[in-house]
Amino acid sequence: MAEQLRRPWPRGMIGRLLDSDLFYSFSRSPVTVLAALVTAVMMGAAAFAPWVAPHTPFDLATLDLLDAFLPPAWMPDGDPRYLLGTDDQGRDVLSTIIYGARVSLLVGFAAVFLAMFLGVALGLVSGYMGGMVDAVIMRIADVQLSFPTILIALLIDGVARGLLPRDMHEEMAIYVLIFAIGISGWVQYARTVRGSTLVEKRKEYVQAAQVIGIRPWLIMLRHVLPNVMGPVLVIGTIHLAIAIITEATLSFLGVGVPATQPSLGTLIRIGNDFLFSGEWWITIFPGAALAILVLSVNLLGDWLRDALNPKLR
Amino acid sequence: MIGFVLRRLLQSILVMLTVALIAFGLFRYVGDPINNLVGQDTSAVEREQLREKLGLDDPFLVQFARFVKNAAKGDFGISYRHRRPVAELIVERLPATLELSIVAALIALLVGVPMGVYTGLHREGFLSRSFMTLSLVGVSLPTFLIGILLILLFGVVLRWLPTFGRGEVVALGWWTTGLLTVSGLKALIMPAITLALFQMTLIMRLVRAEMLEVLRTDYIKFARARGLSNRAIHFGHALKNTLVPVITITGLQLGSIIAFAIITESVFQWPGMGLLFIQAINEVDIPVMAAYLVMIALFFVVINLAVDLLYYLVDPRLRVDRDRATGHG
Numbered sequence: 073m074a075e076q077l078r079r080p081w082p083r084g085m086i087g088r089l090l091d092s093d094l095f096y097s098f099s100r101s102p103v104t105v106l107a108a109l110v111t112a113v114m115m116g117a118a119a120f121a122p123w124v125a126p127h128t129p130f131d132l133a134t135l136d137l138l139d140a141f142l143p144p145a146w147m148p149d150g151d152p153r154y155l156l157g158t159d160d161q162g163r164d165v166l167s168t169i170i171y172g173a174r175v176s177l178l179v180g181f182a183a184v185f186l187a188m189f190l191g192v193a194l195g196l197v198s199g200y201m202g203g204m205v206d207a208v209i210m211r212i213a214d215v216q217l218s219f220p221t222i223l224i225a226l227l228i229d230g231v232a233r234g235l236l237p238r239d240m241h242e243e244m245a246i247y248v249l250i251f252a253i254g255i256s257g258w259v260q261y262a263r264t265v266r267g268s269t270l271v272e273k274r275k276e277y278v279q280a281a282q283v284i285g286i287r288p289w290l291i292m293l294r295h296v297l298p299n300v301m302g303p304v305l306v307i308g309t310i311h312l313a314i315a316i317i318t319e320a321t322l323s324f325l326g327v328g329v330p331a332t333q334p335s336l337g338t339l340i341r342i343g344n345d346f347l348f349s350g351e352w353w354i355t356i357f358p359g360a361a362l363a364i365l366v367l368s369v370n371l372l373g374d375w376l377r378d379a380l381n382p383k384l385r
Numbered sequence: 386m387i388g389f390v391l392r393r394l395l396q397s398i399l400v401m402l403t404v405a406l407i408a409f410g411l412f413r414y415v416g417d418p419i420n421n422l423v424g425q426d427t428s429a430v431e432r433e434q435l436r437e438k439l440g441l442d443d444p445f446l447v448q449f450a451r452f453v454k455n456a457a458k459g460d461f462g463i464s465y466r467h468r469r470p471v472a473e474l475i476v477e478r479l480p481a482t483l484e485l486s487i488v489a490a491l492i493a494l495l496v497g498v499p500m501g502v503y504t505g506l507h508r509e510g511f512l513s514r515s516f517m518t519l520s521l522v523g524v525s526l527p528t529f530l531i532g533i534l535l536i537l538l539f540g541v542v543l544r545w546l547p548t549f550g551r552g553e554v555v556a557l558g559w560w561t562t563g564l565l566t567v568s569g570l571k572a573l574i575m576p577a578i579t580l581a582l583f584q585m586t587l588i589m590r591l592v593r594a595e596m597l598e599v600l601r602t603d604y605i606k607f608a609r610a611r612g613l614s615n616r617a618i619h620f621g622h623a624l625k626n627t628l629v630p631v632i633t634i635t636g637l638q639l640g641s642i643i644a645f646a647i648i649t650e651s652v653f654q655w656p657g658m659g660l661l662f663i664q665a666i667n668e669v670d671i672p673v674m675a676a677y678l679v680m681i682a683l684f685f686v687v688i689n690l691a692v693d694l695l696y697y698l699v700d701p702r703l704r705v706d707r708d709r710a711t712g713h714g
Binding site: 211215218219220222223226227229230231233234235238313317320321324325326327340344347348350352355356359362363366367370 | 396400403407411415521522524525526527528529530533534536537540541548640641644645647648651652663665666667669671674678681682685689
C-alpha cells in the first residue's frame, strides 16, 4: 500500500487500470505474468501471421520439394532458413505453426463467443422469467451436462457433416467446428448467469424498473446483464482453453479443419504419419505449441478466477 | 421415494426418445436411404418397390415408432460402407472398447487413490508438490498428445511396445479378449495409460481434497487422543470415509472414459467402437452413427440413473433435500 501511495499513477483509463487491485494481484504473481506474456506473444504472432512468419507455407510457388523433411536448424542436416525444420511438402514448420495457431485461436474465440452469447441469453431469460421457460431450459442443460463436451461436439460435427453435401465439407469445416464447439459449451454460462440473475431480480433497482413499466427484455439487457457479467468473463477464459483443446482434438481425429488450411490439431495429425520414420519435429513442435498455449490460457483463467471472486469455484 | 424414482425414470426415457429422434432424423432425412442401399443401375420402378417395402412412404410417426421398435431389438439396419448389419459390427468391436475402458478405470483408481492419499497427508512435501504440478500439466495436455508422446518414446525410440492394434486375441464365445496373450497385454499398456491419465489426476485431486476435509473432523482428533497409530487413523478411519464420493465419481466417469476412448482408439488404431464411429463420421455412414449415438446415450442414461438412485438410497440427507426441493417446484 505504502508503495502505491508514494507513486501516484497518472489519471485516466490506464492509470486506473494500473492502480487497481486486479493489476496489483497480477504483478505479484510471476507465473501469471509469464503466462500472460506467452499468451500475448502467441496471439500476436497468430494475428499478424503474414508479417511474422518467416515463410508463406500455403503459397505453392514458394515451396520446393527438395526442402522436404529437413530437420530443425540445430541438427546435423538442418538448414538455417528453417528454424524448426520442414514437413513432407517442404513447408517451414515454424510458419505452419504460426498460421495453424491463427486458425486454432480463431475457432476457439468464435466458439467461446457463440457459447457465451447463447448461454448468457438463455441464462438471463431462464432466471428472469422463471416458470416453464426456466424448467425447460434447465432440464436441457442438465441433460447436456451429463454427456462429455467432446462427445457432444463430435456428434454435432457428425450431424452437420451428414446434412452438408460432401463437396462442401472442406470450405464449411471451420463454421461447422465453431458451431459444434459453441453449442457444446453454453451450459456453464447459462447456469452461472441464471444463478446471479435470480439474485439481482430481487434487488430494488430491478423492482423499481418494473414498477415504472420498463419492458422485461429491456430490464434484462440494460439493468440485469451488466451486473451478472463478471463471472462470465472468468468462465470465458477457462472455456477458451477447453475450446482450443476440443478444436485440436476434432481436427486430430480428422473431422475438423482440412489439411488445406490446417490448425494446430490438423498439423499434429499430418505429422503423426511421419513419427515412425523418425521425422518427429513435424508433429512434436505443433504439439508443444498447443500445450504451451493451452497451459498459459489455463493459468490466466485460474488467476482471474481467484482474483475477481474468491467465492467462484 | 416412488415419486422420485418415477420422475427420474420418466426423464431418462425422455432423453432416450430425444436421442432416438435425432438418430432417426439423421437416418431418414440425411441423404436418401434408397440411394445408399441400391446400385446405380436399379430402375425407378424397383426403387419405388423397395421404398414401399421398407415403409419409407408411411407417416412420420409410424416410421419413428418402427425405428424405435427396431432399435430396442438392436436392429439398426445395414452399414452403408461395410454392407453388413450394424449390430454385428458393434458386437464385434464392443469387447475391445470395454476391455480398454475397464483396464484404464482400474489403473486410474489404483494409482490415483494412493497418490491422493499421499498428497493429502504430506501437503507440503516435495513429492506432493510435484504430483500437483504434474496434474496441472496433465490437464493442459490433450489426450491425443499424450498418446503421441508415449508412442514416440516407447514405440519409436525405445521400441519396447507395439504402437497400434490389439495384438493377438483369443475368442471366448463371441467375446474376443486380448488379456490372455502376451502381445495383447503389451498392446494394451500404452492405450490404457493414455486413457487413464486424465481420470487419474481427477481422482487424485478428489481424494486429496476429501482427505484434507476428513482429517479436520472431530472423530479423527478423538482417534488420535485414543492413541491409535497413524496408520490405523489414516487408512482405517480417514480413507474409508473418503471412498464414497470417489466410487460415485468413478462410476460416473466410466461413461466419459468410454467416450474419450474414441480419441485413444484413434491414436493407437485400437479396433473398438470409437474407431468405428470416427470412420462412420468421416464417411457419413449414417446407420453406424445412429446406432453409436443411441448406444452411448443408453450407457450414460443407465449409469446416471443408477448413481442417482444409489445416492438416494445411501444418503438420507439427500432424500430430505430432494423432497423439499421438488416439493416447491
